[in-house]
Amino acid sequence: xxxxxxxxxxxxxxxxxxxxxxxxxxxxxxxxxxxxxxxxxxxxxxxxxxxxxxxxxxxxxxxxxxxxxxxxxxxxxxxxxxxxxxxxxxxxxxxxxxxxxxxxxxxxxxxxxxxxxxxxxxxxxxxxxxxxxxxxxxxxxxxxxxxxxxxxxxxxxxxxxxxxxxxxxxxxxxxxxxxxxxxxxxxxxxxxxxxxxxxxxxxxxxxxxxxxxxxxxxxxxxxxxxxxxxxxxxxxxxxxxxxxxxxxxxxxxxxxxxxxxxxxxxxxxxxxxxxxxxxxxxxxxxxxxxxxxxxxxxxxxxxxxxxxxxxxxxxxxxxxxxxxxxxxxxxxxxxxxxxxxxxxxxxxxxxxxxxxxxxxxxxxxxxxxxxxxxxxxxxxxxxxxxxxxxxxxxxxxxxxxxxxxx
Numbered sequence: 001x002x003x004x005x006x007x008x009x010x011x012x013x014x015x016x017x018x019x020x021x022x023x024x025x026x027x028x029x030x031x032x033x034x035x036x037x038x039x040x041x042x043x044x045x046x047x048x049x050x051x052x053x054x055x056x057x058x059x060x061x062x063x064x065x066x067x068x069x070x071x072x073x074x075x076x077x078x079x080x081x082x083x084x085x086x087x088x089x090x091x092x093x094x095x096x097x098x099x100x101x102x103x104x105x106x107x108x109x110x111x112x113x114x115x116x117x118x119x120x121x122x123x124x125x126x127x128x129x130x131x132x133x134x135x136x137x138x139x140x141x142x143x144x145x146x147x148x149x150x151x152x153x154x155x156x157x158x159x160x161x162x163x164x165x166x167x168x169x170x171x172x173x174x175x176x177x178x179x180x181x182x183x184x185x186x187x188x189x190x191x192x193x194x195x196x197x198x199x200x201x202x203x204x205x206x207x208x209x210x211x212x213x214x215x216x217x218x219x220x221x222x223x224x225x226x227x228x229x230x231x232x233x234x235x236x237x238x239x240x241x242x243x244x245x246x247x248x249x250x251x252x253x254x255x256x257x258x259x260x261x262x263x264x265x266x267x268x269x270x271x272x273x274x275x276x277x278x279x280x281x282x283x284x285x286x287x288x289x290x291x292x293x294x295x296x297x298x299x300x301x302x303x304x305x306x307x308x309x310x311x312x313x314x315x316x317x318x319x320x321x322x323x324x325x326x327x328x329x330x331x332x333x334x335x336x337x338x339x340x341x342x343x344x345x346x347x348x349x350x351x352x353x354x355x356x357x358x359x360x361x362x363x364x365x366x367x368x369x370x371x372x373x374x375x376x377x378x379x380x381x382x383x384x385x386x387x388x389x390x391x392x393x394x395x396x397x398x399x400x401x402x403x404x405x406x
Contacts, residue, residue: 008109014280035280036344057289058355061348064282065160066249069320070231071275072130072157073253074268081254082156083147087152087328091336093128095155096162098317099126099340106308111301119215121364123166123372124350125309129343130156136341136380146332151338160345161247165193171353196243198251205236205255212260223263224270227256238258254389279344285345295366302370309371310378314340331390339383342375 016038101206103122107113113121116172133156136142137149169186208230231252238248260267322333350368356362387393 011347013276014284018280026405028302035283036287036290039284040290040292052289052291054289054351057285058348060285061282061344061351062245064278064350065345066245067159067278068130068275068282069157070235070249070253070343071247071271072134073250074257074271076154076157076254076257078254078258084151084154087322087325088151088158090324091151091155091318092159095163095317095321096123096126096159098320099313100163100166102313102316103305103309106305106313110305110308113205114174116170116177120170120174120353121367122124122313123163124168124364125342125346126151126166127159127163127349128156128340129345130160131342132156132343132376132380136383142384142387144335144392145394146329146392148332148392150336152336155336156341158247158250161194161197161244161250163345163349164246165190165244166347167352171356171358174353174358176358177377184344188200192242193244194247196241197238197245197247198243200238200241200243201234201248201251202255204230204237205252205259208252208256208347209259212262216262221264223260223271224267225261227267228271229275230256259311279354280343282348286344289351290366290369294362295369298363299370302367303374305367306371306374307378310338310340314338331392335386335390338376338386339379341379342372344372346372 014035100119100122103125104115104118107118107121108115111118130153133152137153143149169189194332208227212223212226217226231249234252235245235249239245257264257268316342318337319333322328322336347365347369350365354365383394
């Protein structure tokens with residue numbers, strides 16, 4: 001297929017997905033399902049077109065994920081970070097590790113896979129998905145007491161870096177099982193990735209803010225282009241220096257979003273649109289890469305792990321993470337335990353071992369697909385009813401009172 005035909009095809013798919021976006025919001029479904037469904041219907045031989053390119057899908061997924069995380073950071077206020085960084089930070093780091101181990105034990109007991117493969121599977125599905133969380137909270141117009149929604153949003157926006165580090169490390173170990181690194185080297189590598197990403201992204205972000213606040217660009221349309229250029233420098237520059245690219249994406253987004261004083265309204269509109277394009281491309285490509293006939297082979301096999309992830313692994317990780325936060329009510333802890341939405345991120349992470357050539361990784365991709373779908377319908381559908389049941393939903397009057405200065 002020529003480049004022009006491929007471009008026409010993707011433009012058509014994106015247009016169809018956007019037209020279906022409004023009815024999907026009315027049903028409370030994230031755009032993930034709509035765009036992915038479009039890819040599933042159009043591709044894989046249904047209309048004489050077959051797409052099967054793990055390397056390209058993995059590359060598109062990684063780039064799109066960087067853009068989505070960056071724009072998520074751009075729209076995160078420092079006030080929300082001050083509220084959520086303690087609880088959300090523990091959930092997005094220790095919570096990911098605990099969830100990985102708990103789900104690995106479940107997979108080992110159910111499927112009997114090698115331990116390293118079980119840990120890899122656990123790492124792939126350990127993080128919550130920012131796009132899915134934001135989409136469902138926005139579509140439901142849901143605001144929660146005790147800043148529960150803010151903590152969920154912060155956790156989902158910041159837990160991808162730790163999960164990515166685990167997936168990459170465990171993929172390397174699964175491909176070369178005889179080269180087990182020491183815990184000290186793993187710890188050093190983790191600290192190095194986090195430190196380099198934080199420092200480099202902070203420097204580039206501060207430099208971007210300083211330049212834009214002092215150089216008054218006459219054309220407002222140049223401001224978002226400059227911001228995007230700085231984001232690329234921060235993320236991929238950090239990666240070249242050994243930093244974690246997703247953490248760098250989020251940090252540079254937060255710094256720029258809270259530091260640039262001029263033209264940010266225009267920039268947010270432009271970059272939010274870019275994020276939508278990235279999401280559309282990501283979900284459609286993932287839909288094209290999934291083969292329906294192979295999905296059916298792992299349907300029954302995926303049901304019990306998906307349910308145990310929801311009712312065992314996630315709640316265990318959250319309850320352990322909340323041990324230091326005794327002031328948090330049991331309602332809040334129960335709600336966060338129950339809402340660990342999965343989205344496109346686990347599928348993108350599952351592509352990493354598949355693209356690296358790990359045996360039977362394609363089975364993991366299709367199982368993860370079902371886990372994501374079950375999570376969206378079960379956990380996504382439970383958000384509003386559970387919030388009401390636990391008396392965590394803020395009414396309009398309560399919401400306006402909370403926003404008033406103390």
